[in-house]
Amino acid sequence: MPPAPRTVSHQGPASGAQAAGGPVLSIAGLTIRLGADAIVEDLSLDVRAGEMLGLVGESGCGKSVTALSIMRLLAEPPMRVAAGAIGFGGQDLLALPEDRLRRIRGNDIAMIFQEPMTSLNPVYTVGDQIAEALLLHRDLSRRAALAEAETLLARVGIPAPRGALGRYPHQMSGGQRQRVMIAMALACGPKLLVADEPTTALDVTVQAQILDLLDDLRRETGMAVVLITHDLGVVAQYCDRVAVMYGGRIVEEAPAARLFEQPRHRYTEALLRTIPAANPPGADLPAIPGSVPQPGQRPPGCAFHPRCPAALPRCSAEAPEITAPPHRFACWNPAQ
Amino acid sequence: MSLLELRNLSKTYPGAGGSTVQAVADVSLTIAPGEVLGVVGESGCGKSTLGRTLLRLTEPSGGQILFDGQDITGLRGAGLKAVRRNLQVIFQDPFGALNPRHTVGQIVAEPLLVQGIGSRATRAARVAELLQIVGLPEGAARRYPHEFSGGQRQRIAIARALALEPKLIVADEAVSALDVSVQSQIINLIAGLRRRLGLAILFISHDLSVIRHVSDRIAVMYLGRIVEIGPAEAIISAPRHPYTQALLSAIPRAGVSRADRIVLKGDLPDPSNPPPGCAFHTRCPKVMDICRQRRPELAGARHASACHLPEAQP
Ligand SMILES: Nc1ncnc2c1ncn2[C@@H]1O[C@H](COP(=O)(O)OP(=O)(O)OP(=O)(O)O)[C@@H](O)[C@H]1O
Ligand SMILES: Nc1ncnc2c1ncn2[C@@H]1O[C@H](COP(=O)(O)OP(=O)(O)OP(=O)(O)O)[C@@H](O)[C@H]1O
Ligand SMILES: [Mg+2]
Ligand SMILES: [Mg+2]
Numbered sequence: 001m002p003p004a005p006r007t008v009s010h011q012g013p014a015s016g017a018q019a020a021g022g023p024v025l026s027i028a029g030l031t032i033r034l035g036a037d038a039i040v041e042d043l044s045l046d047v048r049a050g051e052m053l054g055l056v057g058e059s060g061c062g063k064s065v066t067a068l069s070i071m072r073l074l075a076e077p078p079m080r081v082a083a084g085a086i087g088f089g090g091q092d093l094l095a096l097p098e099d100r101l102r103r104i105r106g107n108d109i110a111m112i113f114q115e116p117m118t119s120l121n122p123v124y125t126v127g128d129q130i131a132e133a134l135l136l137h138r139d140l141s142r143r144a145a146l147a148e149a150e151t152l153l154a155r156v157g158i159p160a161p162r163g164a165l166g167r168y169p170h171q172m173s174g175g176q177r178q179r180v181m182i183a184m185a186l187a188c189g190p191k192l193l194v195a196d197e198p199t200t201a202l203d204v205t206v207q208a209q210i211l212d213l214l215d216d217l218r219r220e221t222g223m224a225v226v227l228i229t230h231d232l233g234v235v236a237q238y239c240d241r242v243a244v245m246y247g248g249r250i251v252e253e254a255p256a257a258r259l260f261e262q263p264r265h266r267y268t269e270a271l272l273r274t275i276p277a278a279n280p281p282g283a284d285l286p287a288i289p290g291s292v293p294q295p296g297q298r299p300p301g302c303a304f305h306p307r308c309p310a311a312l313p314r315c316s317a318e319a320p321e322i323t324a325p326p327h328r329f330a331c332w333n334p335a336q
Numbered sequence: 337m338s339l340l341e342l343r344n345l346s347k348t349y350p351g352a353g354g355s356t357v358q359a360v361a362d363v364s365l366t367i368a369p370g371e372v373l374g375v376v377g378e379s380g381c382g383k384s385t386l387g388r389t390l391l392r393l394t395e396p397s398g399g400q401i402l403f404d405g406q407d408i409t410g411l412r413g414a415g416l417k418a419v420r421r422n423l424q425v426i427f428q429d430p431f432g433a434l435n436p437r438h439t440v441g442q443i444v445a446e447p448l449l450v451q452g453i454g455s456r457a458t459r460a461a462r463v464a465e466l467l468q469i470v471g472l473p474e475g476a477a478r479r480y481p482h483e484f485s486g487g488q489r490q491r492i493a494i495a496r497a498l499a500l501e502p503k504l505i506v507a508d509e510a511v512s513a514l515d516v517s518v519q520s521q522i523i524n525l526i527a528g529l530r531r532r533l534g535l536a537i538l539f540i541s542h543d544l545s546v547i548r549h550v551s552d553r554i555a556v557m558y559l560g561r562i563v564e565i566g567p568a569e570a571i572i573s574a575p576r577h578p579y580t581q582a583l584l585s586a587i588p589r590a591g592v593s594r595a596d597r598i599v600l601k602g603d604l605p606d607p608s609n610p611p612p613g614c615a616f617h618t619r620c621p622k623v624m625d626i627c628r629q630r631r632p633e634l635a636g637a638r639h640a641s642a643c644h645l646p647e648a649q650p
Contacts, residue, residue: 058515059486176603203378203542203604204544204583204586205378205582205586206603207586208599209600209601211588212594230515230516231588233545233587233589233590236588236589237588237589237592256590260590271516271517274517275516275545276520276523276546277545277549279549281549281551281568282527284527285520285523285524286520287521288517288518288521289521291485291487292515292517292518
């Protein structure tokens with residue numbers, strides 16, 4: 001049975017990932033507002049080549065908004081970036097004009113979403129869609145593009161890839177569609193892949209296939225992956241590093257094994273304790289009282305303080321600064 | 337005596353192009369009073385259909401449903417209404433299940449009204465009591481569902497399910513849509529109610545770690561059939577069916593290397609065209625010739641599995 005997710009991963013980070021020089025992506029002080037409400041607040045995060053970084057948090061904490069802002073695909077308006085920088089390849093994505101961004105999107109940065117059906121075009125065959133993605137960014141003949149599409153489908157484990165080229169998305173299962181999305185994302189050899197809950201809609205046995213595939217790909221190609229999920233087990237198994245979000249902010253970030261062994265933020269600590277797998281069957285779970293605050297209703301100070309068992313008077317008055325890497329946390333009364 | 341007994345229960349739906357989908361196939365099981373039976377399996381394996389059929393919300397295509405020793409398979413009208421008092425359900429999407437134009441008080445009182453129980457005043461008192469049991473604030477009765485968070489809405493649905501003091505509740509993915517930090521509150525609530533009120537629960541979930549936590553016994557379904565059933569600790573620590581083993585090993589968690597895991601190839605087969613023999617044989621890492629030809633019977637007493645492998649036998 002699943003042990004508490006505090007055990008150390010045997011697999012460890014991708015070889016050399018940690019050593020591979022500077023970050024591929026460097027978000028600094030990102031604040032995103034909807035009207036007066038901060039949806040994402042003062043968020044800083046680095047991702048290195050070959051690394052799989054887990055971005056976890058409960059519904060509404062701002063994971064997808066953060067992901068979309070990296071791609072500059074945020075719904076602006078009503079959303080707007082109020083502050084910050086997103087460094088990628090020596091430039092600030094937030095300062096680039098749309099035509100330059102278009103070259104980066106799909107070429108250097110790719111994204112996959114939770115529901116592949118909504119991102120695949122139902123009226124084109126899978127082969128045409130992948131070929132289209134290739135032709136958009138590379139100087140190829142149509143024939144060469146289709147041949148490469150077949151190679152990509154084989155790579156992501158689609159059986160009989162040649163036949164699959166002629167199929168429409170609705171003729172495939174959910175797991176196969178997600179593989180097609182991954183094939184499209186890989187088409188141009190991106191340096192960074194942002195995967196927003198890529199397996200949430202899938203069955204567990206298919207989820208394992210897809211996550212193994214992403215893990216292999218980043219180890220082989222050195223592509224950096226931001227894996228967005230609300231599943232701590234997924235993070236524990238696959239990620240080198242984890243950033244935990246609560247109420248629009250990163251509240252803790254550390255190497256995965258470290259975070260599961262020794263969480264410092266009281267929210268992370270409480271969250272790890274409350275999951276069923278960390279408790280004996282039938283026992284009452286150490287539940288966290290209350291619910292996740294929506295933006296606009298987030299309390300002042302540390303957003304977790306009304307639910308926190310260790311809150312001090314200061315926690316409701318002042319938002320804590322986040323500490324320095326490698327184990328960052330933003331808590332006035334951290335767990336020891 | 338068992339509270340609920342299913343004998344060879346089946347349900348078919350018309351599928352695409354004149355085919356039929358065998359959503360539930362030949363399911364036999366029992367639930368004792370006060371017992372939690374967890375039902376686990378992947379999307380489309382028939383969990384919800386099983387729940388809806390035994391509640392008589394959808395008509396079975398074959399087999400029998402016995403409740404408290406009474407055959408309720410063909411009951412209608414007043415007889416069915418009387419049995420309904422004892423059979424309640426909680427669904428995954430608490431918002432979709434609650435009428436947005438009714439106050440929480442009206443929603444929770446609805447089953448009492450339908451059954452013609454109590455006066456206006458006694459119903460109001462019962463509602464107040466129920467809201468307290470599920471941990472909602474006193475004033476909640478006058479408010480509307482949209483004013484509540486997901487976890488609170490699930491509490492409202494639970495209060496409504498408890499109104500008639502049922503003996504059996506079907507909880508269909510009742511905690512699946514909730515945030516992790518809220519999910520544990522609702523799991524505790526359901527477990528506490530079960531202890532206090534002696535409720536039996538058919539707890540449906542695709543999440544094996546939740547199922548393991550709440551269940552006394554576990555049934556594992558694949559393409560409409562039970563492939564393994566038994567005491568929770570036996571299913572978890574000594575699973576016999578290769579599908580159960582694969583499900584357990586697919587739970588993501590720290591500290592497992594690839595070599596330790598069984599990752600199944602391929603996807604679930606089309607339920608309107610299930611493979612012959614053992615329906616799992618197309619994905620089974622231990623498939624033998626016989627598996628393609630003959631369907632294994634569910635064999636064993638307390639812990640039963642349906643598999644031809646010698647090591648899977650009781
Ligand atoms: N286009 C939009 N207009 C208005 N509000 C939005 C929009 N997109 C997101 N939000 C709000 O911003 C907040 C953060 O949303 P986001 O989608 O990033 O959450 P998330 O962490 O991805 O949650 P989930 O786990 O449910 O996907 C939420 O409260 C959401 O309601
Ligand atoms: N009303 C219906 N009409 C036709 N087919 C149906 C109907 N309801 C369910 N089915 C089919 O019956 C099978 C079993 O569905 P069911 O909803 O019981 O599965 P489930 O195990 O609850 O899945 P999930 O985990 O996705 O909720 C599926 O193939 C489904 O498509
Ligand atoms: Mg999201
Ligand atoms: Mg269902």
